[in-house]
Amino acid sequence: MNENFKKELEKIYIIQPITRENADNYRVLQEEAISLIESAGAAYAGTIHQNIREINPATFIGEGKLEELRRMLFDLEGITILFNGQLSPSQTLNISAALDDRKVIDRTTLILDIFAKNARSSEGKLQVELAQLKYIYPRLKGKGAALSRLGGGVGTRGPGETKLETDRRYIRGRLQYLENKLKETEKRRSLQTVRRQKDKVKTVALVGYTNTGKSTLMNLFTGADVYTKDELFATLDPTARKLEIEGVEFLLVDTVGFLQDLPHNLIEAFKSTLESAIHADLALIVCDAAGEYSMQLETTLSTLREMNFNSPYLTVMNKCDKISDPSILPANGVAISAKNGTGIESLKREILKCFSTEFLFCELFVPYEKIPQYAKIKTLITERKSEFCDDGQKIDAVVPTIYANRFKEFIVRRKSI
Ligand SMILES: Nc1nc2c(ncn2[C@@H]2O[C@H](COP(=O)(O)OP(=O)(O)OP(=O)(O)O)[C@@H](O)[C@H]2O)c(=O)[nH]1
Ligand SMILES: [Mg+2]
Structure with missing residues (x-):
């Protein structure tokens, strides 16, 4: 990779909380956070573990710990902090303020960012934008300057700076639009599912x-x-x-x-x-x-x-x-x-x-005089092999159980799967 390009990658530092609930599992969560960072196209810069006995409602981690963190990170310029858990809107803002106004994101923001990067279909894009806006909306309560920090996760993807600078009314309108648009797509899909079920x-x-x-x-x-x-x-x-x-x-x-x-x-x-x-x-x-x-x-x-x-x-x-x-x-x-x-x-x-109760694997024999009758129903089954012999046609077939009765007279032998 080109060195200049490497330099441009956003560096992300992980705060890994260790709680009673995740004590056995936090290492896996941390490894995953590193993969998430890489999948988002950013660079992993390091991890700080934080034992948390009691969650502070305002800042999640205790204020003393935050101050410790602030000092530890003091020399590291331009890094983003990933809190490897879920933060409430106010916790995000408070942690950011306590860490010298650094950009702070949580696991959800990062996952949403990867989703935004990887969505290909128009429906996928709509779904991701909807999820991102829903996530960002309550976080818009914060101070004006903090808004752009909360947007888009890594880099400037997704509902990024420009949208965040616009007002909440715009976002509400956009949410409505996305919800309606998605409902239409869903309706279309459920029709397709019904059709498919009919097709068996x-x-x-x-x-x-x-x-x-x-x-x-x-x-x-x-x-x-x-x-x-x-x-x-x-x-x-x-x-x-x-x-x-x-x-x-x-x-x-x-x-x-x-x-x-x-x-x-x-x-x-x-x-x-x-x-x-x-x-x-x-x-x-x-x-x-x-x-x-x-x-x-x-x-x-x-x-x-x-x-x-x-x-x-x-x-x-x-x-x-x-x-x-x-x-x-x-x-x-x-x-x-x-x-x-x-x-x-x-x-x-x-x-x-x-699916053994759904299909019968069988050998069929159709005498020549019955071939026209067989021809009318043969689209219901799958012929795997067929050969003509002296008095008729021998067929190796898969017959859906629901149609078995209609082929009863032709079934010579049932086979196991
Ligand atoms: N060694 C090994 N690698 C595999 C095997 N199957 C998949 N991989 C690798 O695992 C990685 C992930 O494979 P994907 O098929 O993208 O996995 P996925 O489950 O579709 O992943 P997401 O779409 O991200 O949820 C790729 O680098 C694959 O080459 C396997 O049988 N053996
Ligand atoms: Mg896949």
Whole structure:
């Protein structure tokens, strides 16, 4: 990287609170904060740990500690402070004031910033802008000079300086506009979902913690060209592609990833894009076998349940190429590597098994005189192989159980998956 460019990267210093609740977990949270900083395109400058026994309502950390921090940071110029937790609007302003008016952001602001950077579709952009404005709006109560410090998170992305200089009425109007616009899009999507349900195509959703390899698996499965990267929240917009397994057609949906402590308003913002995953016939919960997979699975499930998810799911332990002994992994997960393809065939089999009551794999025989009758209904099934013999046509087919009766006279033999 060009040295001049490097110099321009915003430097971010982390304040990592250590509380009774996060005492076992704060190191993971801190590592994640570093990844978040890098994913936002900023540079990590260091971390200060702060033991917090009692939360100070005005400044979160005690005033004495803040003064200590101010002195510690005194020589560091032009750095932004990331408080690795969620701050109320007044806490943000108070901490900033106590630290010589430094720019102070919290975890939500940083995540919103990455979302703003990564949103591609017009709907994704609207959702992120809505979430950002909702987050910024109550923080506009502060003093005028502080407003631009609170905006846009890192750099000048998102509802940045110019919007923040305008008045709250403008923001209220914009919020209304965005909400209406999004409602329209949602209506259109729910129509599409209804249509899809009518088409009887089963949906399989890739969900899970961010950076676990969902999009890599999507690409491997379907030959899609979804952007994958070793950074958090690479995917924001859902992508759907056809996936065929043994003649059975599915719709595979790739979605935005989760993170522990993902702010509630963000989950709300992305609820509609996650709709396809929530109502999927099967969810593949992708975890990083070389990472904190139990926490990842727990976070994903609790976030999904908050959104009333209750579809069946399979746990997929990805990145198995990175661990030396896959036998230590929980037995109920399917171990794979989306990178080198290991375990993909067994994952496909497991997916099919989840639908074993929905489809029959069978051999059909259609005598020549019945071929016109068969021709009228054959679009209901998938022919995997077919050959003509002396007295008729032999077909290896996948028959949706709901249509099985209509093919009864042709079914010679049922096969297992
Ligand atoms: N070693 C290894 N790396 C993998 C594997 N699968 C994915 N990766 C890498 O993990 C990183 C994240 O992959 P993505 O597919 O973007 O992950 P994601 O779950 O879609 O991430 P978000 O969209 O950010 O939530 C990329 O650098 C991938 O190359 C795997 O099986 N093994
Ligand atoms: Mg992705």
